[in-house]
Amino acid sequence: MPHQCTTCGRTFPDGSKEMLSGCPDCGGNKFQFKPAGATADEGSTPAEQSSPTSDNRSDQSDDFPSTDFPSTDSQSTDSPSTDPQSTDSPSTNPAEAAATDDSAPSDSTPADAGPADSDTERAARTDPADSTSTPPDESTGTEHVNERSEEDVAQASTRSDVVSPDELDRASRPVDSESGADRQGSADPDAPRPDIGKLRDELNEQFESIRIVSPGKYELNLMELYDRQEYIISLQEDGRYVIEMPDAWGIQDE
């Protein structure tokens, strides 16, 4: 019984889409998640149910009492005690967005996830044979789809309804910067810093008029430059542009 409505107690199988629009029985929009391995009843102490918890969630957890998770915030769908996968509305809470890179949905009651617990859990997450049944995974949702069971594909798709690709991207950034950091020292001119490379790509998409091949190396699309109403008056070291907008025309002298 992975998901349970915290209002009426109705349970839903893992990956179920039934509760996406709220509990069909009582309309409740708050659910708790119980991993398959932890099917203890809800009366059990949260620590026992504790499953891998993301750092963000752990940090945030201190703000919430541990005992009354069903009622922490009756309106909130992003309360830490709520399974992110069971929420049915798009989340605007950054904490929840960040939590989506944590493949192990947590029903842990926040206050119990103290710093020590977090460490343990973090360690546990790196173990693929984690007994909490949900495969530990810090990667993005795309990989979830590849690695998880059919049932979990449904979860992944559910999640994709809630989290925008941008948020997923943001959530997975630490991994990127780590790999980027390795390249930082290299002489590869294309990627002096990982985010600069990304920024460059972005800019190249937006400004086809000037393509920054590498620092000091540019390709120019003359027609684009000619056609643009605003014009680029300064290129910054990090690949940014300063452009003069049409409104400012006439101000600049020479």
Next chain:
Amino acid sequence: MGLLTNLKDSISRVTDGLFAADEPKRIGIYGPPNAGKTTLANRIARDWTGDAVGPESHIPHETRRARRKENVEIERNGRTVTIDIVDTPGVTTKVDYKEFLDHDMEKDDAVRRSREATEGVAEAMHWLREDVDGVIYVLDSTDDPFTQVNTMLIGIIESQDLPALILANKTDLPGADVQQIANAFPQHETIPLSALEGDNMDEVYTKIAEYFG
């Protein structure tokens, strides 16, 4: 050819009529890098005002910001033509700092120059769109004129109906081939000159007065 010239003259007269009589026309000096644009701009400015426009260099992209010399009064056949000369950075589709390394430049300086040159091209293209009333297109007559940049720029100039004068520069160098330039742009009149030596500048001024006066 005579027909074409007549046609061009009448177009020229029509466009002339569109300009306010006493506003000096802004004439952009365009062309690929190292064609001698700044040398020409300096030559014109020195001949008629006594001042130079900017430093000249054999290193490409010496001019990385458009420079303007205002109120250059050129006298031709008892008539005075007043123009503003805009010396623009050389237009190119690729800028690579490595080409500056051959000129005893440190990498950092070369990279900065490259960035500034790119900004300069953007600026030159912007001026072409917004701010010039006529174009002097300078080509190095020792180079092949059939390039993407030349074709594109001449095309843009024509599409804007801007009066354009094509100058085949560097005729003092061995290997200069003015005819090749004339062949490349048969729809325009090509004037040979050496801006560095001052060769054939009289004809250039006559044509400037004719085209932009």
